[in-house]
Amino acid sequence: MKLYSYWRSSxxxxxxxxxxxxxxxxxTVSVHLVKNGGEQKSESYLKINPHxxxxxxETDGHVISNSLAILEYLEEVYPQVPxxxxxALARARVRQIALAVAADIHPVQNLRVLQRVSEGTxxxxxxxxxxxxxxIEVGFDAIERQLSSxxxxxxxxxxxxxxxxxxxxxxxxxxxxxxxxDMTRFPTISRINEAALLLxxxxxAAPQNQPDAET
Numbered sequence: 056m057k058l059y060s061y062w063r064s065s066x067x068x069x070x071x072x073x074x075x076x077x078x079x080x081x082x083t084v085s086v087h088l089v090k091n092g093g094e095q096k097s098e099s100y101l102k103i104n105p106h107x108x109x110x111x112x113e114t115d116g117h118v119i120s121n122s123l124a125i126l127e128y129l130e131e132v133y134p135q136v137p138x139x140x141x142x143a144l145a146r147a148r149v150r151q152i153a154l155a156v157a158a159d160i161h162p163v164q165n166l167r168v169l170q171r172v173s174e175g176t177x178x179x180x181x182x183x184x185x186x187x188x189x190x191i192e193v194g195f196d197a198i199e200r201q202l203s204s205x206x207x208x209x210x211x212x213x214x215x216x217x218x219x220x221x222x223x224x225x226x227x228x229x230x231x232x233x234x235x236x237d238m239t240r241f242p243t244i245s246r247i248n249e250a251a252l253l254l255x256x257x258x259x260a261a262p263q264n265q266p267d268a269e270t
Contacts, residue, residue, distance in 0.1 A: 056074075056079065056080070056081035056082070056112060056113065056114045057081060057082045057083075057084055057112070057113040057114075058070060058071070058074070058081040058082070058083050058084065058110055058111075058112055058113075059084045059086050059100070059103065059104065059109055059110055059111040059112075059113070060083050060084065060085060060086065060109055060110050060265070060267075061085060061086055061087060061088045061095075061109050061267070062085070062262045062263075062265035062266075062267045062268040062269070063088070063262050063269075064088065064109050064110065065161060065226035065227055065229060065230050066108075066109065066110055066121075066122040066157075066161070066165075066226075067109050067110040067122070068225075068226035068229070068260055068261070068262060069110075069122045069123075069126065069157075069222050069223055069226055070110045070112065070122050070125050070126065071259075071260035071265075072222045072225070072226075072256055072257055072260040073125070073126045073129055073138060073219075073222055074129070074260075075255070075256035075257075075259055075260050076136055076138060076217060076222075076256045077129060077133045077135070077136045077138075078136065079129070079133060081112070083265070083266060083267075085266070085267035086100055086109050087267070088109065088166055089166075095107045095108060095109060103118055104118060104120045106120050106121075108120060108121075110122055110125060111125075112125045112128075114128075122157065123153070123154075123157055123219075123223075126138065126219060126222065130219075138217070138218050138219045138222060139218060139219055140213065140214070140218065145207070145213065148205075148207060148213060148220075149212070149213045149218045149219050149220045150219065150220075152198060152201070152202075152212050152213070152220035152223070152224065153219045153220050153222070153223040153224075154223075155194060155197065155198050156194065156198070156223040156224055156227045157223050159194055160190060160191055160193075160194035160195075160227060161227065161230075163186075163190045164186065164187035164190050164191060164230065164234075168186075169183040169186060169187060170183075172186045173186075183234075184234045184235065187230070187234040188231075188234045188235060188236055191227070191230065191231045191234065191236050192236055192240070194227075195227075195231065195236070195240070195241050195244060196240075196241075198224070198241075198244060199240070199241045199242075199243055199244055202243040202244065202247070203242075203243040208243065210247075210250050211247055211250060211251065212224055212247055217251060217254065217256070217257075221247065221251050221257075224244065224247065224248075225247075225248055225251045225252070225257055228244065228245075228248050229261070229262060
C-alpha cells in the first residue's frame with residue numbers, strides 16, 4: 056500500500072491512525088499542500104487522485120481518496136482489529152461523532168476554504184484563524200455535550216477502545232490548538248485526547264512525527 060499524505064493534514068492523520076491501529080504498513084508519499092502553489096494541484100498528482108486532495112491510498116492497483124472511504128475500506132478488508140462496533144446502533148453513534156468532525160467541522164476550515172475566506176483581507180492569517188476557530192468551537196460545543204451526557208462514552212468516545220470516532224476527533228484537536236481554541240471549554244474531549252495519545256497508534260501518526268514534518 057502507498058499513502059499520499061501531508062504531515063499537517065488532519066484527514067491524512069486519520070488514515071495514519073487507522074493503519075496503525077490495524078497494524079498495517081503503507082509507504083508514505085508526501086504531497087505538500089502549500090509548496091509550489093500546492094503539489095496536490097499538479098498534473099502528476101491529479102492523475103493519481105482527480106479530486107486533488109490528500110489523503111489517497113493506493114492498494115491492489117486502485118486508488119481510494121477521502122479519509123472516511125479509506126477507513127471504511129480498511130475496516131471491511133482488515134476487520135481483525137475493528138474500528139467500528141458490532142452493534143448497529145453503536146456503529147451509528149460512532150459514525151455520528153466521526154461525521155460531526157469530518158462532515159461538519161473539517162470541510163469549512165480546511166486549507167482551500169481558509170484561503171478563500173482570507174482573500175482581500177488586510178490580515179489573511181488572522182482572518183483564517185478567526186474563521187477556523189469559530190467553526191471548530193461550534194462543532195466541539197455539540198460533540199462535548201454529546202460525549203459528556205451519554206453513557207456510551209467511556210475512556211474513548213465510544214467505550215474503552217478507540218473507534219472511528221476517536222480517529223476523526225483527535226486530529227481535529229490538533230487543528231483546534233493550532234487556531235488557539237480554548238480546550239478547557241471541552242473537558243471530555245480533552246480527556247479522550249489524553250487517553251488516545253498514550254497509544255502508539257495515535258502518537259506515531261501525529262503530525263510532528265511524520266517524515267515530512269516541518270519545524
